Amino acid sequence: MSHLIIFLIFTLLLALAAKVAYSIIWVPWVIAHHYNKQGTRGPSYHLIKGNTHEIRHMYTEVQSKPMTLCHDIDPRVSPFYHRWCPIYGKTILYWHGSKPRLALSDPDIIKEALLKTGVWFKRMEPNPFMKMFFGDGILMARGEKWAAHRVIANQAFKMESVKVIIL
Structure with missing residues (x-):
């Protein structure tokens, strides 16, 4: 035994x-x-x-x-x-x-990562210095908060909302 x-x-x-x-x-x-x-x-x-x-x-x-x-x-x-x-x-x-x-x-890879966050990419927790530098915006947000920031940011970059001023 x-x-x-x-x-x-x-x-x-x-x-x-x-x-x-x-x-x-x-x-x-x-x-x-x-x-x-x-x-x-x-x-x-x-x-x-x-x-x-x-x-x-x-x-x-x-x-x-x-x-x-x-x-x-x-x-x-x-x-x-x-x-x-x-x-x-x-x-x-x-x-x-x-x-x-x-x-x-690489800007193209970063753009893809920001578009597909949660699907292909998982972000790591930022160190406190990066959090202080970047704030609590789209770069540091996750989940529903990220989705809300993303919707707002998308509106800013549509060609219809970009105004061209000719001097």
Whole structure:
């Protein structure tokens, strides 16, 4: 009877180890390989922590320096993107733990993401600095609030409502 209990415990531990290895090793590798084939690159994935430590270090480094008086706030708001964009391109795959994130700057992809939010794209929670910078508008809204903002924004960009003033 004790051998059966030991065998069951061993089997459960083995199944748990396989599940953990699958989720933190295999799945991120497959995702990175998939995006790499499409030409989307980014910093390498680190087991369990992803790129979180690097990103946190970049924020700490930027916060320790005084802010300059200019309109170039990209290095302050998203230092990881500012540093990685010249290396990996405008679309960057990075990792929060074992979860992939895409940083986008291509206007066409951003437009598609804003149009299809909730269908294909799931937005991550913004950090407090981004929330302060962008406010509580369409870029940060979700669900019904996003839909309401989207209806209002759509009206502003229809050609019938755009007035042309000729001087």
